[in-house]
Every structure is written in structure tokens, then in C-alpha cells.
Amino acid sequence: MTKAPVLTPRADDFPRWYQDLITKAELADNGPVRGTMVIRPYGYGLWERMQAEMDARIKETGTQNAYFPLLIPESYLAKEADHVEGFAPELAVVTHGGGKELEEPAVVRPTSEMIVNEYFSKWVQSHRDLPLLINQWANVVRWELRPRLFLRTSEFLWQEGHTAHATYEEARAFAARIHRRVYEDFMLNVLAMDVVPGRKTVRERFAGAINTLTLEGMMGDGKALQMATSHELGQNFAKAFNTRYLSKEGRQELVWQTSWGSTTRMIGALVMMHGDDDGLRVPPRLAQIQAVVLAIKGEEAVLATVRELAGRLKAAGVRVHVDDRTDVPFGRRAVDWELKGVPVRIEIGPRDLENGTAMLARRIPGGKEPVALDALAGLLPGILEEDQATLLRQSRERRESRTTEVSTFEEAVEAATAGGWARIPWAALGEEGESKLADHAVTVRCLVAEDGSVPDADDAPGNVAVVARAY
Numbered sequence: 001m002t003k004a005p006v007l008t009p010r011a012d013d014f015p016r017w018y019q020d021l022i023t024k025a026e027l028a029d030n031g032p033v034r035g036t037m038v039i040r041p042y043g044y045g046l047w048e049r050m051q052a053e054m055d056a057r058i059k060e061t062g063t064q065n066a067y068f069p070l071l072i073p074e075s076y077l078a079k080e081a082d083h084v085e086g087f088a089p090e091l092a093v094v095t096h097g098g099g100k101e102l103e104e105p106a107v108v109r110p111t112s113e114m115i116v117n118e119y120f121s122k123w124v125q126s127h128r129d130l131p132l133l134i135n136q137w138a139n140v141v142r143w144e145l146r147p148r149l150f151l152r153t154s155e156f157l158w159q160e161g162h163t164a165h166a167t168y169e170e171a172r173a174f175a176a177r178i179h180r181r182v183y184e185d186f187m188l189n190v191l192a193m194d195v196v197p198g199r200k201t202v203r204e205r206f207a208g209a210i211n212t213l214t215l216e217g218m219m220g221d222g223k224a225l226q227m228a229t230s231h232e233l234g235q236n237f238a239k240a241f242n243t244r245y246l247s248k249e250g251r252q253e254l255v256w257q258t259s260w261g262s263t264t265r266m267i268g269a270l271v272m273m274h275g276d277d278d279g280l281r282v283p284p285r286l287a288q289i290q291a292v293v294l295a296i297k298g299e300e301a302v303l304a305t306v307r308e309l310a311g312r313l314k315a316a317g318v319r320v321h322v323d324d325r326t327d328v329p330f331g332r333r334a335v336d337w338e339l340k341g342v343p344v345r346i347e348i349g350p351r352d353l354e355n356g357t358a359m360l361a362r363r364i365p366g367g368k369e370p371v372a373l374d375a376l377a378g379l380l381p382g383i384l385e386e387d388q389a390t391l392l393r394q395s396r397e398r399r400e401s402r403t404t405e406v407s408t409f410e411e412a413v414e415a416a417t418a419g420g421w422a423r424i425p426w427a428a429l430g431e432e433g434e435s436k437l438a439d440h441a442v443t444v445r446c447l448v449a450e451d452g453s454v455p456d457a458d459d460a461p462g463n464v465a466v467v468a469r470a471y
Helices: 014-024 041-060 081-090 113-123 168-189 236-241 265-274 300-315 330-340 350-355 373-401 409-417 426-440
Strands: 028-030 037-039 071-073 092-097 100-108 132-141 155-165 195-199 211-218 224-234 244-246 252-254 256-263 291-295 320-323 344-348 357-362 368-372 403-405 421-425 443-448 464-468
Touching: 014 265, 037 041, 037 155, 041 132, 041 155, 041 168, 041 265, 113 132, 113 155, 113 236, 113 256, 155 168, 168 195, 168 211, 168 224, 168 256, 211 265, 211 373, 211 443, 211 464, 224 236, 224 265, 236 256, 256 265, 265 373, 291 300, 291 330, 300 320, 300 344, 300 350, 300 373, 330 344, 344 350, 344 373, 350 357, 357 373, 368 373, 373 403, 409 421, 409 426, 409 464, 421 426, 426 443, 426 464
Parallel strands: 291 320, 291 344, 403 421
Antiparallel strands: 028 037, 071 100, 092 100, 132 155, 155 256, 195 211, 195 443, 211 224, 224 256, 244 252, 344 357, 357 368, 421 464, 443 464
């Protein structure tokens, strides 16, 4: 009798596979209020590693962390018309507090441009106060009608950066720096995710921005996912909040601003881009556990060897965990670690001790082989780097093999609805064609230049639209 698979096969039902994996790998559960989620310790450990890597990159730009309130006076949102219109359908509004109706309703923050600008207008007085570079790690609420764990939830965790600059050129350069040196670098070199950097169309850009830069990733089913965005806000919010500075020439000038963010959606991307029918595959540079050392039997000699090896691996710079739960069947433990995507599993039992070896199981390329115990500490760092490179290569190969160059609207729709991406000259699609894509549940994910770089303008000659269905 054929044994039932632990997960629904991806080829049979990709959304069900995704939900199965999140549950069985113990990443998250649905919260008590529709659209909310409880992030379990293993899932939160992934977010902590993402935070650490991102935070270091953000601080390298000179940005400092701060914190702004969760509740925002409703009147603040009305100060920037495009912004309030863009977020109005997603707002959660508090009308009562302390048993009384509030004099003014408070909005649970969907993003913090409004409250940040209220304080920027107080803190910025002179050109000496610029640039002002602030980031916060926080939660936000955007009421979601079709929730899906990590991808679309009514409350999620994120970082949001907000900056003020003396000139348009400085703000534009900073938004681009965050886009490439923080987000793209992190996604390529830590998440091992091939992403396409590009420019959002006017239709898709952030509400209240003059330009939005994005990074788009292809998931295992061929759909796109917006991974992070960096926005040029121009002077729209500065005008709304009268955020001015005294220039070197003695003139009162409006500041130029940026905002940028990435969210726990990246955990969903990790599942959908790198996961397989056996579970997660976590990139070694991200993994909070890079190697798990399993005792197959509870014999004292085995346990002593497991702990001694773990110590040597830690000394070699490997993030290691000892699994000595020998009261739990070995097969179950092995499957659990496979589901969680730990890059390397090292299994040690009495027979291995006799041979002076351990069984090395590699989650990313697959396969098991015996390796001398004395050799593991020297081998493992190189193996982990190999596996990191493998995930990035596979991610890139998937995107390249499932992206089609097309020249007509019909061909773009056909490629996108068949489970891939299309690249079409923007001049051949245009805003009219972009609007018609919505009838097929397809969108322009971003505009790129012919050479793959980010265009300087929406209508730059040679712009190419990347078209796909998306989460």
C-alpha cells in the first residue's frame, strides 16, 4: 500500500501545498480574527534572521531606528489626497476608547508616512538637519479581504524607512541605494532569490509617490511576488505637512522625501520559491539552524559524540542544534527537520561510531553519504556555501526558462496565464494595454530597460514591461 505524502504535491495543488507546508513546518497558524496570524517560533526565527541581516544593511546607509505610534489621528490621512484614497479601503478605524467615543477617530497605521511627517516638520528646521534618515520595525494593519498566511494578512510585520533630503537628486539617489544595496543585495546574497529590479508603472506605484522601485520574484508556480519597494515621494508629503528647511542661501525650501519597506511576506516567498514536495529548503546564510546533529540512539557514547561534534561545528562558525530526543522515533525527527528545511542533517548512531563516520544528509541538493567524523568541521562551511549558490542558481534558471519574449498583447496574456512571465516592449503595450490586462488577472510587475537595468523614466525609450499573474 502506497504511503500518503506528508505534503500535498505542488503539481497537484500549489496553494494547498503552501498551506500544508506552513502548518507542518510549524511556521504559523491563523489568528482568532480573520486575516491575522500567529507566527510560531520557527517561523519567527526566520524573521529574526531576516531582521538582523536587513538591519545591518539599513544602518550602513546611515539610517537610525526609531518608533512611531500605532494609532494615527484620522485627520492626518486627509492631508495627502492620493495617499488617503489609496489606503481608504484597507483602513481599520478605532472609534471608542476607555469606554467612551473618541473625539477624533484613530486609524490603526496602514503605513506611517502621515505620522512620520508630522514629526519631520518639527525636527527639520535647517539644512544642517538634513538628510534625516529614520527606519522602524513595527506592525501595520491593512484590512485584507482574501487573506493567506504571510502573503496577505490584515496585520503583518515589516520595516519601513522614511527620509528627508535637501534636493530631488539626493532623495532619488537614496531611494535607489536602498533598492539595490539593501534590498537586492539581501535577497540575492542571503535569501538566494533571483529577483528582477524595476520601476512600477503609474498605475501600480505607491499612493502619493512620484516613483516606486520594486523587486519582483518568480515563485515555484510561475506567479510573481513583489518582494520590497522603495518610493520617491517627491514633495507631496512635505507640502501637506509644511516640512521646510532653511537653505544655505537663507531660503525656506520644502524637503524631498523617500519611503521604503519590506515585510513578513518574504517568509511566504521563501516557501514558494525554494520549497519542494518534502518541505522548506532554507538558504544556509539565512538559516537559524544550519546543521542539526541527531542522535539515533540514546547510548551514552552516541550522545557524547553528538555533543562533542556540535561543539566543533560551532567553533567552525556553523549555527548548530543538537537533537538528542531519542524518545521520539528517529524517522519522525528526520522528516520534521526535512520539512523545516534545515540545510544539513548529521545522523550518528552506534554503527557510525564503530566506523568513525556520520551520515551527512544535504537538504538542498538532496542525498546522503557517510563522512568521517573528524572531517565534518572542515567540510561543512564549504558545503553550506555550495548549497547557497545552488538555490540562487535554481531560482534564476526557473525565471529564465519560464519568461517569454513577446511583441503583442495577446502573446503577453497567453504567456502569463500559462504560468510564466512575459517581456513586452512598453511601447507595444502602453497604459491602454496595461488596463486591459486586468480582465485576465494579469498585471505589469515592473518596467525594465533593454539591458535589464532600472529605467530613469516611465516613458524612457526601449522600456520593457514584465507581465505576470501575481500574489
